[in-house]
Ligand SMILES: Nc1ncnc2c1ncn2[C@@H]1O[C@H](COP(=O)(O)OP(=O)(O)OP(=O)(O)O)[C@@H](O)[C@H]1O
């Protein structure tokens with residue numbers, strides 16, 4: 001059984017059919033790329049997978065359970081975490097608090113324990129501190145822990161968003177153009193990090209990218225969409241030589 | 253841990269010394285009844301402003317009916333004391349809690365529909381709520397109608413008001429520094445991102461808003477038992493605006509900022525008594541000046557602390573880069 005599976009999902013905005021008959025099966029620990037030109041519907045697919053949009057047709061299952069109609073905060077607890085194309089950090093909070101907020105459900109004390117600040121509070125907060133620091137370490141960001149997120153350089157903000165998503169302990173990580181705005185060297189580093197995350201945390205990764213050369217190197221499987229429809233799927237080599245894909249990219 | 257303990261000791265000794273000094277000054281009659289009254293007004297405004305800051309500064313929801321919650325707490329607490337009648341501090345505390353719960357319950361009733369929606373619906377709904385409460389106070393028998401509610405036992409003096417105020421601020425501080433507080437702030441920062449990392453946003457919006465309403469009710473209860481008469485006119489829209497101005501001026505998301513601004517903005521109009529008709533003008537001017545020169549308020553989102561001050565004094569560093 002696959003971890004995340006979409007069956008014929010579609011959504012319309014007014015007259016526009018943004019996504020139509022999209023299906024995908026992502027297995028455990030798989031690294032899959034979702035590519036397509038601007039406006040193809042990639043982000044919209046993420047939004048349906050994470051409960052931001054309600055698909056007008058089709059079904060999405062995570063670990064065998066349907067997530068259609070569930071709230072984003074329930075879906076993330078079921079194991080699908082995401083980042084955003086236009087970075088959405090808690091800008092005025094510290095880097096470490098950004099991560100701790102995503103650890104919310106792991107931190108185990110109630111409102112009154114939080115007010116009384118007893119042993120339980122201390123222990124849980126200390127544990128959260130350690131866990132959050134460990135995640136920051138993976139991205140070599142420990143020294144930024146107490147800085148406000150908005151003061152981070154752009155590339156670090158993108159990484160923080162991934163660290164924050166990982167803090168929710170996902171089974172599948174959905175990354176929406178994580179390399180957007182990065183220079184080639186930062187991009188290469190990031191791709192290595194993504195590979196490392198997959199191996200280290202043993203999770204599946206679905207990666208959106210519109211520059212297809214970027215993902216060729218690290219994804220095992222690619223799905224190409226254009227105008228909301230799948231136009232090709234297969235290994236990077238198969239995609240590279242696919243006429244329709246070349247057409248879509250040249251046409252855009 | 254030792255750091256935390258040290259901070260606790262410093263804060264407690266600081267509060268105790270402030271209390272002792274004020275207490276002695278009152279006993280020595282250096283602080284007369286008039287000044288004592290201003291002090292109590294300051295403390296009550298601290299409660300109202302810090303609680304509103306939770307909803308508006310930390311949670312990021314504009315609420316325009318804080319005087320309404322204050323009124324619900326004031327009248328409920330007063331009616332409880334008047335009907336149960338066993339004077340004493342315990343009686344006061346019980347009625348404060350009941351007043352707070354009544355205000356909090358109102359918060360639930362108007363918060364559930366308003367907070368489920370994204371956007372500034374809360375501002376409009378709380379605005380309406382404040383007006384409805386005022387109209388009800390004018391027309392109900394149990395609240396004494398336009399004549400107001402009289403003969404409330406004077407159970408609240410400087411001592412009680414001071415310690416309740418300390419307790420409220422301490423609780424709010426603890427809440428804002430807990431995982432619940434972080435969840436509340438994440439909603440202010442980015443509601444969509446908060447949901448995407450697992451924060452049940454509706455619940456936490458409700459929590460922040462209802463806690464704010466609860467403590468406004470407690471503040472109202474203190475007010476009732478200090479004033480001994482309640483006039484429905486005092487709980488109007490302008491009262492809500494006054495509290496909001498304190499929050500904005502002190503800094504959205506800074507409890508210590510609210511404390512400083514509450515004291516300043518309570519004393520200032522008293523000091524400029526002869527200009528009292530121009531109070532609103534003064535407020536507006538102050539706000540405009542503030543928005544131009546320091547849009548984040550006096551303290552921004554930072555908290556004032558003695559340790560922080562000492563650290564700064566020890567090494568006068570080029571801080572830079574903030575705000
Ligand atoms: N909320 C919405 N309301 C109306 N139209 C929408 C909405 N969200 C997306 N669309 C439309 O759906 C189409 C797909 O948009 P989407 O953002 O998914 O593209 P994308 O593949 O992520 O593109 P990009 O590479 O530019 O990020 C676009 O035509 C877009 O205008």
Ligand SMILES: [Mg+2]
Nearest residue numbers: 042043044085
């Ligand atoms: Mg997109």
